[in-house]
Amino acid sequence: MNRTLRKLFSNATSLLGIILLVFFIIIAIFAPVLAPPLSDDPYQIPRMSWDVNPQPPGFPMSDNIKDMYKYIGKEVKYDKAICGTAQGGYDIFYGLIWGTRTAFKIGITTVFSAMLIGLFIGSIAAYFGRWVDEVLMRITDIFLSFPFLVAAMVLTTILGRGLNKVMIALIAFGWMGYARVIRGSILSAKEETYVMAAKALGVRDGKIIWRHLLPNTIFPVLIQASMNIGTMVVTAATLSFLGVGAPLGYADWGQMVSFARNWIVGAPGHAGQYWYSVFYPGIFIILFVLAWNLIGDALRDILDPRLRGEL
Amino acid sequence: MIAYIIRRLLLLPIILIGVTFLIFCMFSLLSPMERLATYVNDPSTLKNPQAAERIIEKYHLNDPFPLGYIQWVKRIAKFDLGWSQAANQPVWDAICQRFPATLELVIYSIVPVILVGIWLGVISAVHHNDIIDQSIRVTAIVGWSLPTFIFGLLVLFVFYGILGWLPPGRLSTWAQDIVYTGTNFHSYTHLVTIDALLNGNIPIFVDALRHLCAPIITLSYVYWAFLLRIARSSMLDTLRKDYIRTARAKGVDEHTVIHKHAERNALIPVVTIAGMLIIGMLGGVVVAETVFTYPGLGFWAATAAQQLDYGSVIGFALLFALIMVVGNLVVDVSYAFIDPRVRLE
Amino acid sequence: MVNDKKPLLKIEGLKTYFFTENGVVKAVDGVDFEVYKRETLGLVGESGCGKSVTAFSIMRLLDYPGKTIGGKILFKDENLLKKNNEEMRKIRGKEIAMIFQEPMTALNPVLTIGYQISEALMMHFDISKEEAMRRSVKLLKKVSMPIPEQRVNEYPHQLSGGMRQRAMISMAMACDPALLIADEPTTSLDVTIQAQILDLMKSLLQEFNASLIMITHDLSVIAEIADKVAVMYAGKIVEYTDKKTIFHTPLHPYTFGLLTSIPRLDVEMKKLNAISGTVPDPLKFPEGCKFNPRCKFATDKCRKKEPLLIKIEEGHMVRCWHIDKVKKEMRKGFLVGV
Numbered sequence: 005m006n007r008t009l010r011k012l013f014s015n016a017t018s019l020l021g022i023i024l025l026v027f028f029i030i031i032a033i034f035a036p037v038l039a040p041p042l043s044d045d046p047y048q049i050p051r052m053s054w055d056v057n058p059q060p061p062g063f064p065m066s067d068n069i070k071d072m073y074k075y076i077g078k079e080v081k082y083d084k085a086i087c088g089t090a091q092g093g094y095d096i097f098y099g100l101i102w103g104t105r106t107a108f109k110i111g112i113t114t115v116f117s118a119m120l121i122g123l124f125i126g127s128i129a130a131y132f133g134r135w136v137d138e139v140l141m142r143i144t145d146i147f148l149s150f151p152f153l154v155a156a157m158v159l160t161t162i163l164g165r166g167l168n169k170v171m172i173a174l175i176a177f178g179w180m181g182y183a184r185v186i187r188g189s190i191l192s193a194k195e196e197t198y199v200m201a202a203k204a205l206g207v208r209d210g211k212i213i214w215r216h217l218l219p220n221t222i223f224p225v226l227i228q229a230s231m232n233i234g235t236m237v238v239t240a241a242t243l244s245f246l247g248v249g250a251p252l253g254y255a256d257w258g259q260m261v262s263f264a265r266n267w268i269v270g271a272p273g274h275a276g277q278y279w280y281s282v283f284y285p286g287i288f289i290i291l292f293v294l295a296w297n298l299i300g301d302a303l304r305d306i307l308d309p310r311l312r313g314e315l
Numbered sequence: 316m317i318a319y320i321i322r323r324l325l326l327l328p329i330i331l332i333g334v335t336f337l338i339f340c341m342f343s344l345l346s347p348m349e350r351l352a353t354y355v356n357d358p359s360t361l362k363n364p365q366a367a368e369r370i371i372e373k374y375h376l377n378d379p380f381p382l383g384y385i386q387w388v389k390r391i392a393k394f395d396l397g398w399s400q401a402a403n404q405p406v407w408d409a410i411c412q413r414f415p416a417t418l419e420l421v422i423y424s425i426v427p428v429i430l431v432g433i434w435l436g437v438i439s440a441v442h443h444n445d446i447i448d449q450s451i452r453v454t455a456i457v458g459w460s461l462p463t464f465i466f467g468l469l470v471l472f473v474f475y476g477i478l479g480w481l482p483p484g485r486l487s488t489w490a491q492d493i494v495y496t497g498t499n500f501h502s503y504t505h506l507v508t509i510d511a512l513l514n515g516n517i518p519i520f521v522d523a524l525r526h527l528c529a530p531i532i533t534l535s536y537v538y539w540a541f542l543l544r545i546a547r548s549s550m551l552d553t554l555r556k557d558y559i560r561t562a563r564a565k566g567v568d569e570h571t572v573i574h575k576h577a578e579r580n581a582l583i584p585v586v587t588i589a590g591m592l593i594i595g596m597l598g599g600v601v602v603a604e605t606v607f608t609y610p611g612l613g614f615w616a617a618t619a620a621q622q623l624d625y626g627s628v629i630g631f632a633l634l635f636a637l638i639m640v641v642g643n644l645v646v647d648v649s650y651a652f653i654d655p656r657v658r659l660e
Numbered sequence: 661m662v663n664d665k666k667p668l669l670k671i672e673g674l675k676t677y678f679f680t681e682n683g684v685v686k687a688v689d690g691v692d693f694e695v696y697k698r699e700t701l702g703l704v705g706e707s708g709c710g711k712s713v714t715a716f717s718i719m720r721l722l723d724y725p726g727k728t729i730g731g732k733i734l735f736k737d738e739n740l741l742k743k744n745n746e747e748m749r750k751i752r753g754k755e756i757a758m759i760f761q762e763p764m765t766a767l768n769p770v771l772t773i774g775y776q777i778s779e780a781l782m783m784h785f786d787i788s789k790e791e792a793m794r795r796s797v798k799l800l801k802k803v804s805m806p807i808p809e810q811r812v813n814e815y816p817h818q819l820s821g822g823m824r825q826r827a828m829i830s831m832a833m834a835c836d837p838a839l840l841i842a843d844e845p846t847t848s849l850d851v852t853i854q855a856q857i858l859d860l861m862k863s864l865l866q867e868f869n870a871s872l873i874m875i876t877h878d879l880s881v882i883a884e885i886a887d888k889v890a891v892m893y894a895g896k897i898v899e900y901t902d903k904k905t906i907f908h909t910p911l912h913p914y915t916f917g918l919l920t921s922i923p924r925l926d927v928e929m930k931k932l933n934a935i936s937g938t939v940p941d942p943l944k945f946p947e948g949c950k951f952n953p954r955c956k957f958a959t960d961k962c963r964k965k966e967p968l969l970i971k972i973e974e975g976h977m978v979r980c981w982h983i984d985k986v987k988k989e990m991r992k993g994f995l996v997g998v
Contacts, residue, residue, distance in 0.1 A: 017456075142326075146333035149639050150632065153598030154616075158632040161620040162344050238462040242602055245464045247621040261465060265606075268472050275476040282472075286465045294460040301456060443724070555723070557765040563721055564760075565780040565831065566753030569745075579770045655770055655815040 021298030024291050031104045039101040042078050047255045052085045053093040058267050058281040061088040088280040090263040096284050102255035107292055110240045111233040114174040122182020130190035144180045160248050170240050170249050189221035231300035234293035260285035316651050316658045323647050334636045339384045350376055353397040353626030397626035401619035406630035415505035417611035424534040432539035436546025458540030463599045467533040467606035481529040483607040490522045530603040545588045553581040583654050590646035597635050667694035668871050674731035676717045685942040687713040689895035700872040702886030708939050710895040711875045715841045720748050754784040757832035761844040763824035767816035773827050774812025780834040799830040822853040841873045858884050891915045894950035901976040911978040913955045957982045
């Protein structure tokens, strides 16, 4: 494990991944300090104006909104939009900061839940084999017959808008990869001597799965999970972009990009005049995903025994 | 091999039942009123209890669960998928009308993805760890991390906003007039580029191609990065195999070693992945079409989802799942043809 | 057997190191030997001692991060290490051919046996595909493959282990090479098949007038086929002599140990005399003589200074400080009954 960590830090690309990740973690932790919430729901992006058009960085908060906050007793920390405003006057800076929390929430919740389901189904299928395995694997196949984004879109539409619905949809169609990986590695580990020995000694089935099999099959799952966080966050952002994800005004990077969609081309002759409306949320999504992918990629190289420097 | 194919075919009905059942389960999550709405083409009907009752009766919407499923499958078999509010026509008609546009996009995207992806993956593996490999890898991981919708917007911004070369949509207005309402233009295949060539109308062909380019670039960049990674690691694995050393020990030249000995073996797993690629692409189609307002199935489905037009969304899910199932079957069978260990079983 | 004065292959001071992330592995560290025409050299040692790496160094087929950094490989008086890739390619298969340990993994699973044999021919001779196929059938007949006309169209997984190794051998012999290198060719086979394959190789060597380097950890294979023997330990040759001497008067404690670890029926032995200890970590070879931690004759001298490979008598070279002690031990000990 020590060796793994050392290698993660010595590899340039994985180091970049770690730095990016630390950057996002700091933003997420200090979100209330960096961008103090102006309403009861901190995930609601405050508006700097009621303009439809995006406004460039440095745009001041309109007076009537300032008055409104004064009236309800909220202190406005920034009276200028640091990164500009999106369509509808939403403050991009605020959205970026709290969107980081949203991204972590989506990524970690969905991957963790999907992993647990996959772990459960995969280990049961592999351990009991025969018809249990057959049935569970066919169910997995059926879930795999849907393109992930399409399935998530359809289920979210049916469940109704909202971040929780998005996460349910992502989990419902996100566990199959884990089930397969865990099943595969347990099947090969099952033949190993230590499991045979435990079985011969009369150790209970549940205990064998827990104590012997899972620890030996956890690495491939971890690699997959790390890469998967990026995919989950992107898919959630894509759903928001398509208009079936987070509710209007929710601090979510995907929605902020979708705000920018109508403005990206700009007025004739002024291409790129609204660059800030897509640039900031876009770069945050890309870097967040890149961070997890770089770490996952490096982990795979390090933990894959075939790629170790053997003689 | 025949046994293998038969086994694979026997699995097909099970998967089909499972897939339709799963979609029906999702359908059942809707409230009875919402379910009813998917079969109604006129909103005022919903306010009329007698008319609503008639439709509930006709479509067996109140039947208990297993019976309801059977009735539903029967209707699907007759292509009765309900009414699409987003398209203002029956769901099946909406699908038929938009299918060619999406097909055209996917066909044109999949070719560069497979050729470029595999080619670069092999090059990357052959030059393992040197500068060529590193730069290909970085390009790939960036591509893989780039969400389709953001990359699509970037393409739109550069090629339309700044350069004005690649406009969104499927055809310019003047071309639409010729293709859809003109008397001299025959739609043989409904794939505009091919129809244009068959009609000998080069301006239409160029116009269609101009509209296709941006979504193709968007779809393919993300997916060739994906395929490249698979092809590279599979090729690296293969190049370590004993039989590659055997071939070299026979004095086989490097070109033959790579293209005859290694590639054939390395591409066997890649074929399996190609199935997953189709899955990914079908998802990407929704995004690419939405970004470029390309009037295909994906754009329609996204619009329908925004409008909570459940009938269209369910129909769309059904169609894409079926395409996937068939696609996977084709991949599995072709796998058997490529790998002699399976073929001669 | 030794007719020609000039050796076919002469290796001098060969050094092949692996530059791994964890340090340099001196897999082959100064190896010298000679192979004469029609002669078979047995290269013996435990796994990881560098015998296979020696073979791959000769073929110049080392995997990354292995590199030959010193010495000469003189084949027909030409240094193979000076050849460029294309010249080397023309030698592989044509002049020097190789047989591998595991015929299942050494044969390409997606190409027919016939293609894989005829490819060797087509790479080195200007002949048509059909002609190459015809010759492949003939070659398969020569290695006593049953129904060769049918086998050429089959894939490796359709053949049994022994048949695969026969196919492998016919592939190696296809271009009538002067030197054959066999890397544990019988290890993965059943005992009965092992004997058949060894017999086949012996008769083929005679027919083709070829020399052989037989790499093995199995002394019974040496007894069967070798003329001379080089015993390798930790990247170096520790004893180099002819077959008779190695079995009757071995002088290196390691060779001694290898021989006594073979169960014998003709001498009553109290227990199987396995060599104590394990193969040293290639990253951390001991100081002095590499064998000293496992050697019962080891003294301080052995721990400090590495002995040279010295000629004890004509055709017998040993790398040890305590040859006299070993001789004494032998006299009273293990070889009494021989």
